[in-house]
Amino acid sequence: MIPIPAVDRASAPVAPPLGDAPLPDYVSDLEQAAHYLDDAQRALLRRAWAVGAAAHVGQTRKSGEPYITHPVAVARVLAEQGLDVETLIAAILHDTLEDTPLTHEQLVSEFGATVAELVDGVTKLDKLQFRDRQEAAAESFRKMLLAMSRDLRVILIKLADRLHNMRTLGAQSTEARRRIARETLEIYAPIAQRLGMNLIKAELQDLGFRALHPWRHAVIDKRIRTQPVVRRESLVQIEANLAQRLAKEKLNHRLVSRVKSPWSIYSKMRAEHKSFTQVMDVFGYRVVVRAVPECYHALGVVHAAYKPLDSRFRDFIAIPKANGYQSLHTVLFGPYGSPVEVQIRTEEMDLIAERGIAAHWSYKNGGEGPNSAQSRAHNWINGLVESQKSTGSSLEFLENVKVDLFPDEVYVFTPKGDILSLPRSSTALDFAYAVHTDIGNHAVTARVDGRLVPLRTKLASGQRVDVITAKASLPKPQWLEFVVTGKARTAIRQQLKQLEHEDAVQLGHRMLDRALETVDTSLERLPAARLDSFLAEHRYPRLEALLADIALGNRMPQHVAAALLRESTGRRRPVERSDRPEDKILITGAERGVVSFANCCLPIPGDEIMGYHTAGRGVVVHRLECPNVADYRKSPDRWVAIGWDREVRGDFGAALRVELDNRPGALAQVAAAIAEAESNIDRVEYLERDAHLAVLRFAIEVSDRRHLADVLRRVRRLGVVLGVQRI
Incomplete structure (x- = not known):
């Protein structure tokens, strides 16, 4: 018997001696499921139960049962998958760090660092403060993913935990049942499928469907159980025919008929708009043989028995699925006019198809190659870990993961x-x-x-x-x-943010230099000590952060320049704003995130323009003739003298007001004329309309004033057009 050291009662409960008392039924069931463990490992398992029971003493589930029955049931789910003793111990103790006084250090001393890390990886973040439940769940998922990248057994414990919670969901409120069921169908079942764990995935889907739509589940389940006699007889006839032909070829095989689950039937009915009869009118069988060559031999046998449907054959042995799944899939013309779906695989492939990455611990022969479920799962999780480093929030990361879980x-x-x-x-x-x-x-x-x-x-x-x-x-x-894909979306967003930051730094540099040039100095000529002092005083880690803040309108360049030029007497040297043409900041239109164009006047290259410094938005460009400019004159310190660079890139928005005869085909003629001028139409809307006259607003894209003039000329030439002007 493993000795039980004394534990400080102020920090954690002490596990009672194991003694010779009979074990509770739920512990006996666990040991029976973990029959593959040796005596020393079973003793460790009992020790974990004793520590967990002592830690959770006095705690009950909503059903009224002692809380320890839940983690032991989770361990039993994993034992049925053939998992190692460390995983089973961690499953028994997976809620102790979160819900009991037991500490990480005590788990390390009792059961080793590996078990403690597994428990820590499964632990949720309920003790931290989040804005709402959704954010807490997303951040908990992110933490679990990082733990998964270190040890895949973390997700196995989490899936088993979710499976037992779903099995005992009846004690929860209706709202909680629906929320947990939706999360299971959206996140945990797809993860189980992505890891190749089809048995757990199927049960999670079925339990989630039953909790979310109890009446629909009940109706479909009853229809499955009360299949017509004709269908049952057909199943037996096809199975007997296939078994006889495989036996004649001396193929050592196992043949089983496959029954669809309520969730798979419901999903197919919704996705393919089929009736229950159409979905059920498909016979499914699985042929399990000993070796890969026998898979292709068996394929020839079933194709000889029934003709295959063209284009419905898939070879997942040569090209495995992303989760490591391997099998031959074919669809045959059945003897009763219904399709016959047949899957052919080896015993090892069958084990991996059902248990996925969990098969690694129970099947020691093979499965370690580059196509194994283990290595593929690691590659997938490592890719997610890489992407989560670049996402702005846990919620954004969770959405990217959902995208990556497409079946x-x-x-x-x-x-x-x-x-x-x-x-x-x-x-x-x-x-x-x-x-x-x-x-x-x-x-x-x-x-x-x-x-x-x-x-x-x-x-x-x-x-x-x-x-x-x-x-x-x-x-x-x-x-x-x-x-x-989530990886592409995350990488693009990260790169765009980086480019926007670089543009902001460049524009901020130009704006601050313009402000400093009015007093005959520049950023490069400022004393380094003075600049460092200003950055430290305003808590900027680098000069780039200050320059980006200036470009985004969070600091005025004149104020920053005045502060940088403060004399030793403490007075600020005044910095005047200059509107001389040579002092204008030139823009190309490609400045991302820091220069935008006002919707009220839609400036385009060639227009006389001015910039207005807006906090958080950077510089908003207006035409000088814009009616709103008069209001902006009241804040001269926010004016920015800007102009167009010689090289202007991209397309710019413009708006046309077109009056035309309201007759069939008139709108199409105007649209064609705009297209011939190589301009895109973003939007068209009617401003006025009666039996004879129509006034429309065209939102178009042009490269500059010359391009706009060409568009106007082409539209004016049309006989249906009574007038056109830029607005």
Whole structure:
């Protein structure tokens, strides 16, 4: 028997001696499920139960049972998966750090550092303060993910914990049941599927469906259990025929019929708009053989028994799914006019298909290669860990993870012939970021099966993709509209923020220099000690942070310049604002995040403009003739003397007021004239309309005043147009 050291009662309960008292039934059930452990390991398991029971003494579940029954039941779920003793001990103690006085150090001394780390990884963050429950759940998930990256067993404990909570959900309130069930269907069941743990995934989905839609679950479940006699007889007939043919080929096999779950039936009915009869009218079987060559032999046998449906064969043995799942899938013409779905796999593949990464601990032969569920799970989690470092918030990260949990995947080839799995509807740009973040950031176009395509092109399985890059190319905000993967979305956002910061630093530098030049100095000529003192006084870690703050309108450049030029007497040297043409800050229109163009007057290159410094928004550009400029004159310190650079890039918004005859085809003529002038139409709206006259507002994009003049000329030439002007 393992000795039980004395524990300080002020910090944690003391576990009672184990003695010879009979074990509770729930502990006996755990030991029976963990039959594969040796005597020493079973003794450790009992010790963990004793410590956990003492720590949770007096605590009960909402059902009224002692709380310790829950963590022991979680350990039993894992024992049924064949997990090692450290995981089972951590499962028994997984709530102790959160809900009892037991400390991390005590767990280390009792059961070792590994168990303590597993328990800590599962522990939620309820003790911290968050704005709402949603944020707390998201941050808890982020912490759990980081722990998963160190040891995958953390997520196994968390999934088992969620599974037992779902099995005992009846004690919760209706609102809590719906919230927990929705979270299970949106997060935990997809994670179980992503890790290849189909048995746990299926039960989580079924329990979540039953809690979320009890009546729908009950109706579908009853229909499944009361199948017509004809269908039951058909199942037996097809199974007997397949078994006979496989036996004649001397294939040592195991043949089982597959029954659809209520959730899978409900999901297919909704997704494919099918009736219950249409979904159920499919027979499913699984053939399990000993070796990979026998899988293909069995495939030939079943194709000889029933004709296969064209284009419905999938070889997941040669090209495994992202979660390590391997099997041959085929669909046959059944003898009763119904499709027959057949899956063919080896015993090891069957174990991995059901248990996923948990199969590693119970199946020691093989499964360690580059296609194993373990290595694929590690790669997926490491990718998520990399992306979470760049996300702005836990909620944003959780949304990215949800995107990455799409059940359907496409499989594409790199130029070297490697296989990449991507979520459904992924684009060439998603592929670029999946290969490497730098490739995505500098992507220009892609070549799919040798043909040049835009980056927004959606990919299909089997395509060969090659990404063309250029060092000068940078991410664009429009990319966020069509990428699908969380990694691509996170990388684009991070890069855009970096580019915006760089633009803000450059603009802030120019603005501060202009302010300093009015007193015949510059940023470079300022004493370093004076600059460092100012940064320290205002808590700026670097000069770049101050310059970005100036560009964003959070500090006025004149005020900063005056403070930097303070004389030893303590007086500030006045800094005058200059409007001389040579003192204007020139903009190209490509300054991201710090220069925007006012919607009230829509300035374009060639217009006389002025800038207004707005806190948090940077410089807002107006035309000098804008009616709102009069109000801005009341705050001269916020004026910014700006002008257009010689090289202006991009398209700029403009608005036209067009009066035309209200007759069929008139609007189309105007739209065609604008298109011929190589201008895009963003939006069209009617300002006035009667039987004879229509007045419309066209929001268009132009490159400069010359481009706008060309558009106006082409529109005026139309016979249906009575008048056109810029507004």
